[in-house]
Amino acid sequence: MKQWCCLWGLICFCLMATAQDNPGSALILQATTLNKGLYKSFREFQQNSPSESGDLVIKSRSTAAQIYLLASRNELVLRDAAGQEHKVKNYWGFCDGTSLYIKDNGLNRIQATGYYCTYELQGVQPSRSAYNPADMTVNAMNTPVRLKKVINIVTGEILELSLYNLKKYILPQDPALLEEFRTDKSKRDKLDYYISRFNERNKPPQSGQ
Structure with a gap:
């Protein structure tokens, strides 16, 4: 019984540490x-x-x-x-x-x-x-x-919020929005719009996920 309590305590400790370190x-x-x-x-x-x-x-x-x-x-x-x-x-x-x-x-x-x-x-x-x-x-x-x-x-x-970084690093996480970006002829003046749209459509993982 004592061994099981020690094991359970170790498991709880590891879970807490993982939650704290989860980026x-x-x-x-x-x-x-x-x-x-x-x-x-x-x-x-x-x-x-x-x-x-x-x-x-x-x-x-x-x-x-x-x-x-x-x-x-x-x-x-x-x-x-x-x-x-x-x-x-x-x-x-x-x-x-x-x-x-x-x-x-x-x-x-x-x-x-x-x-x-x-x-x-x-x-x-x-x-x-x-x-x-x-x-x-x-x-x-x-x-x-x-x-x-x-x-x-x-x-x-x-x-930096730029056309290159949007296309290369950010929007590829959202293929549909990336395609809209690629075909948008006025995208150069809409950098804030695409960051806002990405944030609306994509939520970061929450604690424990």
């Missing part, structure tokens, strides 16, 4: 409440379980800092009991209790969740200088930079 659990998609805090890894984000909390704040950087210091547009800081701010390093993402953010050249808010979550990198870069004959000055012209990306909620793989 397809995607629990954050099912969450009714987002837990506030810092994600040290993709797995913590996936399971809605930030490992650190505190008075965490996103601070924006000026355009000048982004250009001349080659810095990202924002950073995450932790305020201590004395009100001092300390830059946070070595983390994967952040949740403020309402929105989700992924660290990728600064913090970027996740715009849509699903099998593929979407977010957009934003920044500025100097492009050219323009001479103003009225006051004989030279003004720097700054160009906004935007790049849409997607993250697979099951594997954590991050891809």
